[in-house]
Structure formats: structure tokens, C-alpha cells
Amino acid sequence: MLISMVSFIVLLLIGVPIAFSLGTASLLFLVSKGITLGLIAQRMFTGIDIFPFMAIPFFVLAGELMNSSGITTRLVNLASIYVGRLRGGLGHVNIVASMFFAGITGSAVADTSALGSMLIPAMVEEGFDEDFSAAVTCSSSVVGPIIPPSIPFVVYSLVSSTSVAALFLAGMFPGILLGLSLMVVNAVISAKRNYPRSARWPTFSEMVKASLAGIVPMMMPIIILGGILGGIFTATEASAVAVVYALVVGLFVYRKLNWKKIKGAFLVTAKTSGVVFLVIACSNVFNWALVTEEVPMRMAMYVSEVFTNKYMLLLAINVVLLIIGTFMEGTAALIILVPILLSITKPFGIEPVMLGAIVVLNLMIGLITPPVGLCLYVVCGITKLSIEKVSKAVLPFLAAEIVTLLLVTYIEPLSLFLPRLFGYVK
Numbered sequence: 001m002l003i004s005m006v007s008f009i010v011l012l013l014i015g016v017p018i019a020f021s022l023g024t025a026s027l028l029f030l031v032s033k034g035i036t037l038g039l040i041a042q043r044m045f046t047g048i049d050i051f052p053f054m055a056i057p058f059f060v061l062a063g064e065l066m067n068s069s070g071i072t073t074r075l076v077n078l079a080s081i082y083v084g085r086l087r088g089g090l091g092h093v094n095i096v097a098s099m100f101f102a103g104i105t106g107s108a109v110a111d112t113s114a115l116g117s118m119l120i121p122a123m124v125e126e127g128f129d130e131d132f133s134a135a136v137t138c139s140s141s142v143v144g145p146i147i148p149p150s151i152p153f154v155v156y157s158l159v160s161s162t163s164v165a166a167l168f169l170a171g172m173f174p175g176i177l178l179g180l181s182l183m184v185v186n187a188v189i190s191a192k193r194n195y196p197r198s199a200r201w202p203t204f205s206e207m208v209k210a211s212l213a214g215i216v217p218m219m220m221p222i223i224i225l226g227g228i229l230g231g232i233f234t235a236t237e238a239s240a241v242a243v244v245y246a247l248v249v250g251l252f253v254y255r256k257l258n259w260k261k262i263k264g265a266f267l268v269t270a271k272t273s274g275v276v277f278l279v280i281a282c283s284n285v286f287n288w289a290l291v292t293e294e295v296p297m298r299m300a301m302y303v304s305e306v307f308t309n310k311y312m313l314l315l316a317i318n319v320v321l322l323i324i325g326t327f328m329e330g331t332a333a334l335i336i337l338v339p340i341l342l343s344i345t346k347p348f349g350i351e352p353v354m355l356g357a358i359v360v361l362n363l364m365i366g367l368i369t370p371p372v373g374l375c376l377y378v379v380c381g382i383t384k385l386s387i388e389k390v391s392k393a394v395l396p397f398l399a400a401e402i403v404t405l406l407l408v409t410y411i412e413p414l415s416l417f418l419p420r421l422f423g424y425v426k
Helices: 002-013 018-033 038-048 051-068 071-083 089-102 108-126 130-143 151-160 164-193 204-229 235-253 259-292 295-306 310-325 330-348 352-368 374-383 387-410 413-421
Strands: none
Touching: 002 018, 002 259, 018 038, 018 259, 018 330, 038 259, 051 071, 051 108, 051 151, 051 204, 051 235, 051 259, 071 089, 071 108, 071 204, 089 108, 089 130, 089 164, 089 204, 108 130, 108 352, 108 374, 130 164, 130 352, 130 374, 130 387, 151 164, 151 259, 151 330, 151 352, 164 204, 164 235, 164 352, 164 387, 164 413, 204 235, 259 330, 295 330, 310 330, 310 352, 310 387, 330 352, 352 374, 352 387, 352 413, 374 387, 387 413
16 A cells, blocks of 8 residues: 555656645555556546536536526626725725635636736736735635535535535535635735725615625525425435536526537537546545555554544644645545545544544635645636746735634534535434
């Protein structure tokens, strides 16, 4: 197993895609043990032959269709009406729009791309520094996978056999808190640099008009959560309902969807889902090797000897996950690490739903940290700035996100209040 682990780390460090790194490491393990290689195909198939995984491509498709329907402008206008007058107005608009966007796409990269292409040029034109505008955009996009619907929470649910609804509820307060913490940083820096704000407060009629325009896209998360919590449909069925809703909105309400855009949404969904499922399939082989060698059990025994209380254990988990998030893609990290983390934390009485909120938040912070911060690369592509310059501008926002992570880690009600309220956690 040592050879497999070393080869996996080396392959990652030299830039081999995560799925192939996992597959190669698993192959080396089977060869070293003299196990038939046919096991690879078997474990890869069983790893993705799980009906609830259908929720992943459906949620991706729903987000792509809504994004192609022109919702970005409406969400930005809605955010602008309510927070544009605050100091650093467009920065606040960027953050709040990301929180709205999170309830529709659940994708940080889609958030960065859609809002960044619109708001970064607008912020620069208003007098904001370009690197600061890029930093606000990619930092706020981390909220996307925290506020439901969330693909990382779906993956965690399937790996840990935890309720998707409970995890969606667990992400609500941490997601909102994350957005508020970023707004505080934006306000402080904007006041220091004298960044502009809207010239006047909106009138009541303007607020009503913007709110009505934003009702249609904001109904999607309400339908998803309401349907799941009300027992009307499962999380997998909810993802399909979201696609139907997105099609209806795009074709008949906004009338922005056409065959070309629908085709593009399907292609993006196919590519994204293909990558995710390949990672899941290869991870299943790798996880089988770990279990065969009793790695999770040995780690659990070691941890129980080293750590005497759960608070120090949670701190150690946060440090490790923050480091892992800087160089490993979130889905792969979830599939590989969650079984190990569950076995480690179970003796300490740490609730799996709360652990899910902590793990997902940790790994999503990795989206804005080099060298594998996807959101960083997206804003660098939009602005043509160097990754070093944007990374430096991100630091104050990164600090706020880590503070939020610690609050979620040590204040249990932030993640468990809603799941307990709805009876998912005792």
C-alpha cells in the first residue's frame, strides 16, 4: 500500500489528472498483491452504479440552463437594490449576488465565470482596483457549494450514507455567515480605500420591481428544499424537477433559451459529469484498496491514542483539509477522505452532518488557494492578471473564510440547528 500511496502523491505533484492518479495507484496495488486486474472494472462500475448519483448531472444541467436564461443580470440588479448604497457598493453586490446564485447553480466555478465577466469590468469602471475586484469575485464564489443545492453535499451524502436534506439544511447558516464575513472585509477595505457606492437609496417602486424580477430564479431553491423537506420527492427527483423548472423559466418566462443554448448546456453538463463520475469510479477502486489494508481502522486507532478531545481533533482535521484543498479537487478529496474521517471522528461523537459542513467548507476554500484554485484561474483569465497578484488580494477574504470555518467547527448550532429543527438530527 505504501508504494500506491507514494505513487499517488507523486503523480498528483507532477500534474497528472486526479482520476488517472487514483487509477494508477490502484493498479500498482493490485499488481503488487497479485490480484486479478478485472477487479478494477468491477469496482469502477459498482462505484457509479448508484441511482442517487443521478442528482449530480441533473443539478449541473439545471444550473447551466438557468444561467443561460439570463438570470445573472436579474440577480445582480436585485442585490444592487438592497446593498448597492453601502460603502464599496459593487463589492457588496458581488457577494450578495453570489449568495443568490448559490441557491440556483451550487457551483463556485459557474458563479465566478458568470458574475466575474459582468461585475469585474463594472467594478473597475466604478473605480475599484482590478485585483480587488477579482478577489471579491472568486472569494464570494466559495459560497456557491455551501448554500443548497450543493453537488459536494450530494457526494458527501452518498459516501457517508447521510441525508441530503440534512446536509442542505446544515449548509444554510454557514453559507450566509460566510457571505456576511466577506461583506465585512469588503466594507473595511472599501472604507480604507474610499471605494464608491451608489449615489442614492432605491425608491420603494424600484425595490418592488427588482424583487419581482428576482422571484422566479429564487423559487428554484425553495422548490428543491421545500419538496425534499415536505416528502414530495427525493433529492434525486428534486434535481430532475429543477431541470424542468429551469426549462420552463428559460423557454416560456424569460424566453432566452434556444436550441443552441440548450445544446451548449447539455455539452457542459456531459463534460462536467464525465469528469466527476470518472473520479468517483477510480476513487472506488482506491478506497477498496484502503479498506482491504485496514488503513481507516488503523488511522482511527492511532488518532484515538494521539488526541484526547474532539476539539483538538477538529482543529487538526481543519489544518489537514485546508492543506489538501490547495492541491486536490474537492470531489476526489471527499470520496477518498470522508470514509477515513468518519471512522476517526465516530469515537468522539462528532455528528456526521456537522462533519459534512466542516469538510465541504474546508475543501471549497481550496478553490481560491493556489496551486489548484480553479476560481483563481477563472478570474485571472477574465482580468489577465497574474495568479500571484490576485492571490495576494484574496488574502483578507481568505482570512475571513477561515474564521468562518472555525466558527462553524466549534459552534455546533450553526450547522446542526436546522437539521435538528426538522428532525434529521437528534
